[in-house]
Amino acid sequence: MTAAFTFPGQGSQAVGMGKALAEAFPAARAVFDEVDVALGEKLTAVIWEGPGETLQLTQNAQPALMAVSLAAMRVLESEAGFSVAKHAAYVAGHSLGEYSALAAAGSLSISDTARLLRTRGLAMQKAVSVGAGAMAALLGLDYETAVAVADEAAQGQVCQAANDNGGGQVVVSGDKAAVERAVEIAKSRGAKRAMLLPVSAPFHCRLMQPAADAMAEALAGVIIKPPAVPVVSNVLAAPISKPDEIRRRLIEQVTGTVRWRESVAYMAAHGVTRFFEIGSGKVLSGLVKRIVEGAAGVSVGGPNDIVSAKDALAAAQSS
Missing domain, CATH: 3.40.366.10 (Malonyl-Coenzyme A Acyl Carrier Protein, domain 2)
Structure with a gap:
């Protein structure tokens, strides 16, 4: 089939x-x-x-x-x-x-x-207090690079790949400050776009x-x-x-x-x-x-x- x-x-x-x-x-x-x-x-x-x-x-x-x-x-x-x-x-x-x-x-x-x-x-x-977590879309990076960005951004907090959607679209999730760092790091790594998403909680992460x-x-x-x-x-x-x-x-x-x-x-x-x-x-x-x-x-x-x-x-x- x-x-x-x-x-x-x-x-x-x-x-x-x-x-x-x-x-x-x-x-x-x-x-x-x-x-x-x-x-x-x-x-x-x-x-x-x-x-x-x-x-x-x-x-x-x-x-x-x-x-x-x-x-x-x-x-x-x-x-x-x-x-x-x-x-x-x-x-x-x-x-x-x-x-x-x-x-x-x-x-x-x-x-x-x-x-x-x-x-x-x-x-x-x-699970997470409103405003404590965040998610961001990283566009134009492959999955492995996005994971490396999340790891670098964590700095003792939670930041991990939440969705590997394909087509160069990876979403990261975790503590708000860490996700904000990931957005800036992604831009320096060549992401076409990196932006916070309007979500109410940091889904698909350890939080x-x-x-x-x-x-x-x-x-x-x-x-x-x-x-x-x-x-x-x-x-x-x-x-x-x-x-x-x-x-x-x-x-x-x-x-x-x-x-x-x-x-x-x-x-x-x-x-x-x-x-x-x-x-x-x-x-x-x-x-x-x-x-x-x-x-x-x-x-x-x-x-x-x-x-x-x-x-x-x-x-x-x-x-």
């Missing part, structure tokens, strides 16, 4: 996402209803009506993005004949998107995933250990089944299928680097030529084209994308 299903992470959220899907397809509406029931609140009202500042809150953005991804996945299944088991070689997701990938592959229930992501969002926000502990407790209380196809783990950039390892890697992911560039490269090296980005936005589709020459990124986030996705899947199966 030459297709992989991928799922976006935080930053892809937008007020109104998924609304057209829910209005057009009962299968999508059912997902949003299930998420609302699982959380005991109308998250859909925030997703579709805003305000944007409320949707941006980590504890809302994470389950919201998952809801849109799973709604799109259910529509692809009911309207376009998509099947993770039949049509995907792998699933993968960027940060919180790994939870969406696992739900899509039947490893986690949608209700459990919504509750886990609410817990994850709250725990990540609480998130309290959140990792919270997720260890939360994940211990849910059923994880073997996924229909392997999930390419963020922290390994390699496929995993055993429930105990999935649980362990999800805990590690909170403080570990999202190895997205290597994950995409792994899937491409094992025959994947079309990457279906299922959910809000087109960030992952753009990255795929920069990571793997000749790879196709197909974004599926609204009703108008369903037919083109079906055609792309047919092409993937015949190639």
Whole structure:
């Protein structure tokens, strides 16, 4: 099989996402209803009506993005004949998107995933006092150089590579002063751009250990089944299928680097030529084209994308 299903992470959220899907397809509406029931609140009202500042809150953005991804996945299944088991070689997701990938592959229930992501969002926000941490994007440096920049900037504080997104885009995370130093060092090392990001906490670094502990407790209380196809783990950039390892890697992911560039490269090296980005936005589709020459990124986030996705899947199966 030459297709992989991928799922976006935080930053892809937008007020109104998924609304057209829910209005057009009962299968999508059912997902949003299930998420609302699982959380005991109308998250859909925030997703579709805003305000944007409320949707941006980590504890809302994470389950919201998952809801849109799973709604799109259910529509692809009911309207376009998509099947993770039949049509995907792998699933993968960027940060919180790994939870969406696992739900899509039947490893986690949608209700459990919504509750886990609410817990994850709250725990990540609480782990570090507001203003104490920061993240910055370093553009135009390879991963090894970005890691060296982070190491030099740390000076006894925390500064580490949080996201290796590919295409010369690496995000560093840690104590605010250390990340600010990394921005200046990166510029001196030839970065095209280096700038602080408007985020509420320093994700994917050691400062998130309290959140990792919270997720260890939360994940211990849910059923994880073997996924229909392997999930390419963020922290390994390699496929995993055993429930105990999935649980362990999800805990590690909170403080570990999202190895997205290597994950995409792994899937491409094992025959994947079309990457279906299922959910809000087109960030992952753009990255795929920069990571793997000749790879196709197909974004599926609204009703108008369903037919083109079906055609792309047919092409993937015949190639």
